Amino acid sequence: MPTMMDNLMDAAPDEYEDDLYRVRLQDVFEGPMDLLVHLIKKAEVDIYDIPISQITAQYLEYLEWMQQMNIDFAGDFVLMASTLTHIKSRMLLPPQAGDEEEEDPRLEITRPLLEYLRIKSAAEQLAERNLLGDKTFTRKPDADILDGVEDDQVIRIGLFELIDAFQNILDKVSPDHRVDLTRDRVSVQERIAQLTEMLEAQESMTFDELFADDHQRSDIIVTFLAILEMAKLSLIRIAQHVPTGIIRIFYQ
Amino acid sequence: MAEDLKYIIESLLFVSETPLTMDHLKGTIEGEETAAIRTALDELMAEYELRDGGFLLKQVAGGYQFRTQGRYNEWIKRLIKPSTPRLSKAALETLAIIAYNQPTIRSDIEHIRGVDSGGVIRMLMERKLIRVLGRKEIPGRPLIYATTKHFLEVFELKDLKDLPTPREIEELSRSRLEENPDVEDEDEDHPPASQLPAEMPEAKTHADNQD
Numbered sequence: 001m002p003t004m005m006d007n008l009m010d011a012a013p014d015e016y017e018d019d020l021y022r023v024r025l026q027d028v029f030e031g032p033m034d035l036l037v038h039l040i041k042k043a044e045v046d047i048y049d050i051p052i053s054q055i056t057a058q059y060l061e062y063l064e065w066m067q068q069m070n071i072d073f074a075g076d077f078v079l080m081a082s083t084l085t086h087i088k089s090r091m092l093l094p095p096q097a098g099d100e101e102e103e104d105p106r107l108e109i110t111r112p113l114l115e116y117l118r119i120k121s122a123a124e125q126l127a128e129r130n131l132l133g134d135k136t137f138t139r140k141p142d143a144d145i146l147d148g149v150e151d152d153q154v155i156r157i158g159l160f161e162l163i164d165a166f167q168n169i170l171d172k173v174s175p176d177h178r179v180d181l182t183r184d185r186v187s188v189q190e191r192i193a194q195l196t197e198m199l200e201a202q203e204s205m206t207f208d209e210l211f212a213d214d215h216q217r218s219d220i221i222v223t224f225l226a227i228l229e230m231a232k233l234s235l236i237r238i239a240q241h242v243p244t245g246i247i248r249i250f251y252q
Numbered sequence: 253m254a255e256d257l258k259y260i261i262e263s264l265l266f267v268s269e270t271p272l273t274m275d276h277l278k279g280t281i282e283g284e285e286t287a288a289i290r291t292a293l294d295e296l297m298a299e300y301e302l303r304d305g306g307f308l309l310k311q312v313a314g315g316y317q318f319r320t321q322g323r324y325n326e327w328i329k330r331l332i333k334p335s336t337p338r339l340s341k342a343a344l345e346t347l348a349i350i351a352y353n354q355p356t357i358r359s360d361i362e363h364i365r366g367v368d369s370g371g372v373i374r375m376l377m378e379r380k381l382i383r384v385l386g387r388k389e390i391p392g393r394p395l396i397y398a399t400t401k402h403f404l405e406v407f408e409l410k411d412l413k414d415l416p417t418p419r420e421i422e423e424l425s426r427s428r429l430e431e432n433p434d435v436e437d438e439d440e441d442h443p444p445a446s447q448l449p450a451e452m453p454e455a456k457t458h459a460d461n462q463d
Contacts, residue, residue: 030342031367076367115364121421122352123344130408133336135322140269193393200386234377235384252383 032080033116035062040113047113050106052091056084083109157240157247162207165247166224169211173220185218191226196235199251207238207247257284258292265296271315271405313404314411336379346372347381347403351415354398355385361397373397381406 029035039058045051063081090105104110130136186194199205210227214220227249230236237250264280265272277289293316297309307320320328339347346369349361361369376382380402387393399412409415 030345031365033366080366112364112366116366118418118421119345119348119352119364122348122416123341125416125421126348126351126407127339127344130319130322132319132406132408134338135325136319136408137325137328137332138269138317138319139266196387234374 032077033113035059035077036080036109036113037117037120047110047117050110052084052088052106052109056081056088059084157238161240161247162227162238165207166220169208169220170217173215173217186222188222188225188229191222192230192235195223195226195230196251199236199249202251204248204250207249210249257281257288258295261289261292262296265309265316265318268317271312271317273315276315310408311410312408313401319408340372342367342369342372343376347376347399350376350382350397351399351403351412352418355396356398357388357394357396359394 029038036055036059039055039062040047040050043051043054043058045055060081063077066077087105087108132138195210198210207227211220211223214223227236227238231238235251237252238247239250240247260281261277264277274286274289277293278284278286281289293309297311297316300308305321306324307318310317310319312319342365345365346361349364350356353360358369358373361373373382377384380400382397382403383400385396385398388396403409404411404414
């Protein structure tokens with residue numbers, strides 16, 4: 001949530017009366033989990049024994065503060081607030097007579113918190129590694145441009161080559177094939193699913209092969225739109241073999 | 253041949269733009285035992301380690317590659333403009349979740365992070381750090397993500413097993429939670445402000461010299 005982070009930086013809530021909720025400028029809350037971790041650290045409490053009413057109160061006040069500062073926060077923050085409040089209310093209830101071995105309601109939040117902390121540490125450890133292109137360099141720093149296909153003379157192609165290839169396929173359709181309005185048409189979304197299945201099985205296919213089942217102009221257009229959409233979603237990589245000019249679609 | 257073999261391998265490694273795998277080396281050299289090649293590689297790695305010069309031979313992404321020493325990165329950056337922007341905290345978290353839980357789907361990632369991660373996932377895909385393995389056969393057929401070979405190269409990992417184990421991470425996260433929250437994000441190289449001397453002796457001597 002970059003907007004929220006930016007707002008936090010600008011807001012500089014130093015004037016806020018209560019020291020507890022003063023936000024250090026470098027503290028950037030990615031989400032409710034991040035905020036919760038911050039509050040628990042700040043309170044210096046054991047994660048296995050969270051003082052739930054204290055933390056909930058602080059969490060809610062923080063949310064209120066964000067509201068006052070006109071910071072847009074995602075629904076995730078509200079969801080966490082309701083979870084915390086729910087746990088708090090369950091803590092207040094006297095233990096039921098029937099089930100003595102009832103689980104600590106706080107586990108509902110402790111478990112995901114522990115998992116989140118693990119991931120946070122893992123992320124920090126990743127960041128501390130010798131990052132290629134930052135800490136360490138190889139002889140050819142930009143060798144990853146066409147990784148995986150370096151053995152072949154393959155280039156990445158642009159939209160215009162793709163449109164040319166599309167035009168060729170359209171030209172092959174005989175002109176007496178009119179669009180039949182009564183037919184069930186396949187949607188782009190459905191076509192993406194079909195193409196994904198085909199590519200999953202074969203890993204890479206030529207551009208022409210993808211149109212093998214399309215006889216109608218409308219089908220060809222749908223397939224082409226599906227290919228463009230898949231390229232945009234980085235599901236596929238489109239490359240052209242230089243010597244033969246064949247365009248290949250790689251599933252990635 | 254043993255001494256010669258080492259230098260043949262060294263020359264191949266020097267020329268190669270990507271990490272050279274054992275299979276690749278064996279296919280290129282022909283007629284050499286895996287054990288002999290491995291010994292040669294181990295010797296080479298030890299030699300560069302001992303020399304402790306500008307670069308080392310490292311095991312990366314299932315292969316071997318020459319890589320510069322981290323301590324010279326600032327000099328290298330004067331020569332080459334780094335092309336890749338740094339990964340954000342959100343990107344690293346998402347990447348860590350995928351690396352440890354792969355193959356995984358978006359909703360599982362978001363469950364752990366507690367926030368929408370669609371944009372981050374797309375960015376990681378564009379940077380080729382993760383890829384789609386397929387679709388999970390559950391309602392909605394969500395895409396399944398995993399890390400790529402490029403991920404191993406970028407993070408200088410031999411293979412996925414080279415990642416710190418969950419136990420190691422567990423210990424680290426526990427110690428982090430126990431540490432003083434006031435210094436949590438501080439750069440560890442810098443002492444806390446309270447430990448700094450009240451006066452800056454360096455600045456003072458400098459001033460004295462000028463007098």
